[in-house]
Structure formats: structure tokens, C-alpha cells
Amino acid sequence: MPASQSTTGAATPRTAEAGLPPDGPLPPLDRLIRVINRALVFLAGIALAAMMLVAVADMVLRRFGITMAGSYEVIGWLSAAAMALALGAVQQQRGHVGIELVIDRLGPKLRSAVDLLMSLLALLLFAATSWYLTAYGFTLQETGSLSETLRAVVYPWVYVVAAGAAGLTLALLADFLRAAGSFLSLLQRHA
Incomplete structure (x- = not known):
């Protein structure tokens, strides 16, 4: 785990060197985001359990010569839901893979600037992704698009x-x- 990452909420070397509190510059916003992502990860767990139940039921019923129509569709929808709903919680726990081989060798000010830029780019990318997925869901809803096997509506899964x-x-x-708070703090200290 890189020096700036901590799952305990304690100050890390990067937040400490920037003079930031352990929870960042906006603790109430941070707490709200944590609550939202905990709810989403709970729903992801339900989707994962449902996916497991459908898969096991399909396997057991096949032993008796009974097939569940659309089980692959349902498992696909549930796996997409489980994966997507857990993304925010994984990001908050720093569970995504990060390559910091070069960044760790930079000075504090440049490292902070790179962190700020990467944070901004990731934020813009996933804000656009959220927007376009929602728009795509509206399109599917308006056109009445149905799945191939079950002939079920698919737009709710896109919304998920x-x-x-x-x-x-x-x-x-x-x-x-x-990252912005850390960068500004470093600029003020070195000005």
C-alpha cells in the first residue's frame, strides 16, 4: 500500500505533509459519500447473492433435466450490478490498482500536482460515464428495448x-x- 493510503482513517504521510485532517478538507461531504457508497455496496452484495442463487438453481435444475430460460441473462445483469455498485466503496478503500513507481520518486509539490490532475481526469471520466449511462437508460426506456431470451425490459439494469x-x-x-486541498496547502507553504 502506498504511503498516502490508509484504510483506518489515520493521517497518512501525504495528508500529514499537506497539513490536512485525516478525513480530508470536507469531512461532512466525505461522510455523506461513505453512507451512499455503503448503501450501494450493500445492494451489490444482494446482487451477488442473487447471482449465486440463480447459478446454483440453474445447475441443480439441469441435473433433473429442467432448464431455466434466461439464466445467463439474469446472471449477466446481476454481475454487472454487483460490479458497478461496488466501485465507489472500492475507490474509497483504495482497492483499485494504482501504479506509483514513478510518482513516488517525485518531489512533494510535483507529486501533489500529478495527484490533482489524475483525480480531476478520473472524476471527469466517470462523471461523463454516469451521465451517458443514464442517457442510454432513457433511450432504452423510450424505445421499449427488451432482452433477447426473457423479453424483459433492460433499462433498469442500465440505471443500476x-x-x-x-x-x-x-x-x-x-x-x-x-488532492486540491493538499496541492493548495503545499503551494501556500512554499510561496
Whole structure:
């Protein structure tokens, strides 16, 4: 785990060197985002459990010569929901893979500037992803698009994935605000 990362909420070397509190510059916003992402990860767990139940039921019923029509579709929808809904919580826990081999060798000011830029780019990317997924869901809803096997509406699943992307966007917003606070603090100290 890089020096700036901590899952305990304690001050890390990067937040300490920037003079930031352990929870970042906006603790109430951080707490709200954590609550939202905890709810989303709870729903992801439900989707994962439902996916497991459908898969096991399909396997057991096949032993008796009974097939569940659309089980692959349902498992696909549930796996997309489980993955997407957990994204924000994983980001908050720093569970995504990060390559910091070069960044760790930079000075504090340049490292902080790179962190700020990367946070901004990730925030913009996933804000756009959330927006376009929501728009795509509206399009599917308006056209009445149905799945191939079950002939079920698919737009609710697109909205679920959009909600997961929105949860990640909120976590990235908190990261960006933290990186901006760190960068500004370093600039003030070195000015």
C-alpha cells in the first residue's frame, strides 16, 4: 500500500505533509459519500447473492433435466450490478490498482500536482460515464428495448450501472477535493 493510503482513517504521510485532517478538507461531504457508497455496496452484495442463487438453481435444475430460460441473462445483469455498485466503496478503500513507481520518486509539490490532475481526469471520466449511462437508460426506456431470451425490459439494469458509476464519481469527487486541498496547502507553504 502506498504511503498516502490508509484504510483506518489515520493521517497518512501525504495528508500529514499537506497539513490536512485525516478525513480530508470536507469531512461532512466525505461522510455523506461513505453512507451512499455503503448503501450501494450493500445492494451489490444482494446482487451477488442473487447471482449465486440463480447459478446454483440453474445447475441443480439441469441435473433433473429442467432448464431455466434466461439464466445467463439474469446472471449477466446481476454481475454487472454487483460490479458497478461496488466501485465507489472500492475507490474509497483504495482497492483499485494504482501504479506509483514513478510518482513516488517525485518531489512533494510535483507529486501533489500529478495527484490533482489524475483525480480531476478520473472524476471527469466517470462523471461523463454516469451521465451517458443514464442517457442510454432513457433511450432504452423510450424505445421499449427488451432482452433477447426473457423479453424483459433492460433499462433498469442500465440505471443500476449508472448508479454505481455515480457512486464512484462521488468517491472521486472527494479524492479530487482532498488532492486540491493538499496541492493548495503545499503551494501556500512554499510561496
